[in-house]
Amino acid sequence: MNMKDEILNLAKSAKEASYALSRLGSVQKNKALLRMADGILQNASSLKRENEKDLKAAQKKGLSQALIDRLTLSDKVINAMASGIQEVAALPDPVGEVVRMWRRPNDLLVGKVRIPLGVIAIIYEARPNVTADAACLCLKSGNAVILRGGSEAFSSNQAIAQILKNALEEEGITPHAIQMLSTPEREAIYFLLELEDYIDLVIPRGGEELIRAVAQHSRIPVIKHYKGVCHIFVDESADFAMAEKIIINAKVQRPEVCNALETLLIHEAIAQDFLPRMVKALEKEGVEIRGCPRARKLIPRLKEAQEEDWYREYLDLILSVKIASGLEEAIGHITTYGSSHTESIITSNYQNAQRFLKEVNSSVVLVNASTRFSDGNQLGLGAEIGISTTKLHAFGPMGLEELTTCKFIVYGEGQIRES
Amino acid sequence: MNMKDEILNLAKSAKEASYALSRLGSVQKNKALLRMADGILQNASSLKRENEKDLKAAQKKGLSQALIDRLTLSDKVINAMASGIQEVAALPDPVGEVVRMWRRPNDLLVGKVRIPLGVIAIIYEARPNVTADAACLCLKSGNAVILRGGSEAFSSNQAIAQILKNALEEEGITPHAIQMLSTPEREAIYFLLELEDYIDLVIPRGGEELIRAVAQHSRIPVIKHYKGVCHIFVDESADFAMAEKIIINAKVQRPEVCNALETLLIHEAIAQDFLPRMVKALEKEGVEIRGCPRARKLIPRLKEAQEEDWYREYLDLILSVKIASGLEEAIGHITTYGSSHTESIITSNYQNAQRFLKEVNSSVVLVNASTRFSDGNQLGLGAEIGISTTKLHAFGPMGLEELTTCKFIVYGEGQIRES
Numbered sequence: 001m002n003m004k005d006e007i008l009n010l011a012k013s014a015k016e017a018s019y020a021l022s023r024l025g026s027v028q029k030n031k032a033l034l035r036m037a038d039g040i041l042q043n044a045s046s047l048k049r050e051n052e053k054d055l056k057a058a059q060k061k062g063l064s065q066a067l068i069d070r071l072t073l074s075d076k077v078i079n080a081m082a083s084g085i086q087e088v089a090a091l092p093d094p095v096g097e098v099v100r101m102w103r104r105p106n107d108l109l110v111g112k113v114r115i116p117l118g119v120i121a122i123i124y125e126a127r128p129n130v131t132a133d134a135a136c137l138c139l140k141s142g143n144a145v146i147l148r149g150g151s152e153a154f155s156s157n158q159a160i161a162q163i164l165k166n167a168l169e170e171e172g173i174t175p176h177a178i179q180m181l182s183t184p185e186r187e188a189i190y191f192l193l194e195l196e197d198y199i200d201l202v203i204p205r206g207g208e209e210l211i212r213a214v215a216q217h218s219r220i221p222v223i224k225h226y227k228g229v230c231h232i233f234v235d236e237s238a239d240f241a242m243a244e245k246i247i248i249n250a251k252v253q254r255p256e257v258c259n260a261l262e263t264l265l266i267h268e269a270i271a272q273d274f275l276p277r278m279v280k281a282l283e284k285e286g287v288e289i290r291g292c293p294r295a296r297k298l299i300p301r302l303k304e305a306q307e308e309d310w311y312r313e314y315l316d317l318i319l320s321v322k323i324a325s326g327l328e329e330a331i332g333h334i335t336t337y338g339s340s341h342t343e344s345i346i347t348s349n350y351q352n353a354q355r356f357l358k359e360v361n362s363s364v365v366l367v368n369a370s371t372r373f374s375d376g377n378q379l380g381l382g383a384e385i386g387i388s389t390t391k392l393h394a395f396g397p398m399g400l401e402e403l404t405t406c407k408f409i410v411y412g413e414g415q416i417r418e419s
Numbered sequence: 420m421n422m423k424d425e426i427l428n429l430a431k432s433a434k435e436a437s438y439a440l441s442r443l444g445s446v447q448k449n450k451a452l453l454r455m456a457d458g459i460l461q462n463a464s465s466l467k468r469e470n471e472k473d474l475k476a477a478q479k480k481g482l483s484q485a486l487i488d489r490l491t492l493s494d495k496v497i498n499a500m501a502s503g504i505q506e507v508a509a510l511p512d513p514v515g516e517v518v519r520m521w522r523r524p525n526d527l528l529v530g531k532v533r534i535p536l537g538v539i540a541i542i543y544e545a546r547p548n549v550t551a552d553a554a555c556l557c558l559k560s561g562n563a564v565i566l567r568g569g570s571e572a573f574s575s576n577q578a579i580a581q582i583l584k585n586a587l588e589e590e591g592i593t594p595h596a597i598q599m600l601s602t603p604e605r606e607a608i609y610f611l612l613e614l615e616d617y618i619d620l621v622i623p624r625g626g627e628e629l630i631r632a633v634a635q636h637s638r639i640p641v642i643k644h645y646k647g648v649c650h651i652f653v654d655e656s657a658d659f660a661m662a663e664k665i666i667i668n669a670k671v672q673r674p675e676v677c678n679a680l681e682t683l684l685i686h687e688a689i690a691q692d693f694l695p696r697m698v699k700a701l702e703k704e705g706v707e708i709r710g711c712p713r714a715r716k717l718i719p720r721l722k723e724a725q726e727e728d729w730y731r732e733y734l735d736l737i738l739s740v741k742i743a744s745g746l747e748e749a750i751g752h753i754t755t756y757g758s759s760h761t762e763s764i765i766t767s768n769y770q771n772a773q774r775f776l777k778e779v780n781s782s783v784v785l786v787n788a789s790t791r792f793s794d795g796n797q798l799g800l801g802a803e804i805g806i807s808t809t810k811l812h813a814f815g816p817m818g819l820e821e822l823t824t825c826k827f828i829v830y831g832e833g834q835i836r837e838s
Contacts (some may be wrong), residue, residue, distance in 0.1 A: 017756060022780060029596040096777075104801055108788060110798050115780050117810050200810055220813040221640060249835035335438060357828045358515075359442060361534050369527060369831025377837065379529050379827060380521055391536050391619055391824040392640040393812040405810040408798060409776045413790025414661040416668035417797065 011198035017176035019145040026093035033089035035167035037082040050159035076388035088136045095142045109411040114404045118200040125206035128156035143401035148181040169174030195217040201275040228258030228341035229312040230371040233265040233330040243346040251286045259374040265330045296322040311338040313328040338391030342374035431619035437563040437597035449811040454586035456501040505653035514561045518775035528830040533823045535561030537619035544625035547575035560822035567600040592801040612637040646732040647760035649679030649790040652684040652749040654766035668789040668833040671704045678793040684749045713742040729756040761793035782815030
């Protein structure tokens with residue numbers, strides 16, 4: 001069987017499985033999830049053996065230590081994977097929820113009911129724990145899933161997927177609900193992305209290059225997350241201690257993630273007092289600062305921010321700083337250079353807080369809180385399958401609900417349409 | 420200026436306008452809409468003069484009478500266009516609605532708030548009244564719109580768009596909020612479909628060929644509506660008189676639209692009694708019937724349904740009829756051959772009604788009601804921008820709410836993330 005036939009068969013059997021999955025009750029899905037968590041824990045040693053193969057290959061290929069760390073299935077990672085699955089089992093099931101119901105003048109009773117999307121393809125890079133995370137969120141929301149992990153994690157991913165499939169079978173659920181694409185060629189992904197009759201959604205998780213390649217080749221809707229150029233605006237009336245604490249948290253805690261701070265905007269009326277203090281605190285944490293001309297006038301030793309800095313997602317201990325004439329200019333800067341991801345204002349002024357929340361249309365907009373809260377778990381969605389920076393279908397952190405859609409149901413008593 | 424530069428400028432200025440539009444209050448948007456309706460009525464005679472140019476060109480090109488009818492701006496069509504705009508003005512504004520709000524354990528107050536999508540491109544065929552409909556729904560939902568109508572309606576569309584833009588200006592709203600793409604080449608559409616940085620959503624309205632071409636070329640998310648192969652299943656316990664009334668309504672009232680009935684499924688236990696009666700009623704209305712082997716055994720003069728008939732959207736007075744062994748087989752047939760558009764069951768059995776509503780995952784699923792209710796106005800959405808037969812973003816009839824998305828807003832008091 002050639003590559004295309006193999007992928008077509010896999011997609012068709014995922015579609016077939018999705019019909020059965022959409023009808024599963026919560027009890028059965030939760031039982032299967034708990035079996036999966038048990039399976040992961042019971043097979044920890046064989047998982048580590050399979051992972052060892054990937055690690056050896058990675059060392060041989062000379063991959064970076066950061067990549068090898070992400071690839072490693074330690075006991076800690078394996079336990080976290082299992083407890084992650086148990087947490088998904090404990091979440092409410094979105095499928096079947098009646099979102100609204102209303103009666104029409106002709107007495108038709110009309111409702112909107114949540115249903116699964118169908119088949120979801122997840123295309124991701126090295127981290128093998130994504131295999132378990134993504135598969136479990138799809139199962140809980142009644143969707144079949146096609147997984148395509150990075151080739152560096154090939155053996156680990158296969159081993160994890162097999163444990164999950166065994167748990168499905170033990171619970172009497174078709175193992176076709178979880179499919180692992182094992183062909184290594186990139187052409188396999190491109191062919192998969194053409195199968196719009198069988199796959200309802202594609203979620204690429206990884207670097208911008210992967211996401212752009214998927215978006216460009218796909219005939220299937222793609223949930224995209226290009227980058228997070230997050231801003232904090234320190235307003236004239238900000239509490240300096242609060243601002244400092246939040247900015248350090250947003251920039252320093254995990255600079256490599258998408259909800260970390262990249263550009264700091266400071267109201268001109270407080271720049272002279274606040275900037276030196278903030279720069280000192282940031283430099284103490286090892287942050288390199290690139291300033292606008294007005295910031296450099298106050299602190300000449302700052303590096304100069306170039307035009308392209310305002311667009312940059314550093315993912316590193318680097319911060320661009322701009323002094324703004326006020327809220328208006330700050331919002332304008334965010335609109336021009338931002339990525340619609342996450343922005344926060346630090347203020348004590350009621351009107352400015354409300355105006356920032358209203359006028360900034362990024363996916364997460366905060367007042368007096370760290371941009372690091374832009375995350376499904378932190379916002380209370382219970383779990384996160386990804387973050388969308390485009391507005392279609394979902395915008396911002398996506399939980400189980402975003403893996404569903406709504407159908408209309410109509411209770412009638414013989415009504416026909418008049419015209 | 421060449422074609423590409425012209426389109427790029429147009430898309431950029433639509434994006435620019437969308438920021439201002441997203442902040443407009445309901446009062447100002449409604450005032451502009453009422454001005455538009457007045458403008459359409461006051462300029463009826465000049466609209467008809469412009470329309471005359473299109474009609475003459477259409478006659479010269481030998482277009483069909485059906486097409487010329489759709490193209491004609493009669494007094495009736497012009498009045499309907501104006502009252503349609505007034506109705507949109509009277510609808511509730513979805514923008515700014517707080518859909519939900521909840522408090523986190525760390526006291527963050529998190530909410531989801533509706534915001535406009537941004538810039539919507541509508542690509543449609545001959546009917547010039549779509550120009551006013553689409554522009555008004557986009558304005559009401561705070562979106563800028565780029566319109567690309569069929570070349571047959573060129574002069575009519577330009578005249579309508581100009582009236583709408585004038586009304587915007589009179590209300591102090593940027594006329595760039597409504598953009599009309601006037602370049603006649605199909606390449607203009609394809610170029611437009613690449614501008615993902617400026618356009619958030621594309622809605623093609625027209626035949627399957629147009630929609631497939633748009634979907635194939637677009638880098639921007641597309642809301643698709645391929646076809647409506649709608650089913651009615653007459654269960655064993657159905658009230659025959661109700662079934663007959665609903666089936667005639669669904670098949671005969673407007674056979675050319677997407678929510679018309681295409682395939683009738685009949686429970687085998689009642690086929691002998693119900694089929695002859697139903698065939699008689701349908702034939703009286705001029706409907707041609709194509710039957711499965713079992714239906715033809717009961718009524719041998721029926722034409723034979725071929726395998727491809729079960730996939731067909733006739734859009735005509737033709738109906739395929741199949742006798743099914745029961746609910747299970749009926750649902751299986753709908754899953755295999757359906758288009759996920761609209762299906763109805765006629766039954767007096769409680770369990771079967773509930774099971775049909777639960778297990779059939781088409782966008783609109785009805786009990787004891789005509790498929791013709793699958794329509795935004797009829798279901799109570801107030802207006803309809805289109806129908807989606809794919810599940811992403813929206814599924815089924817789309818109203819104003821479906822032209823928005825939600826952002827997260829977060830009220831904090833200095834919270835930072837612990838880990």
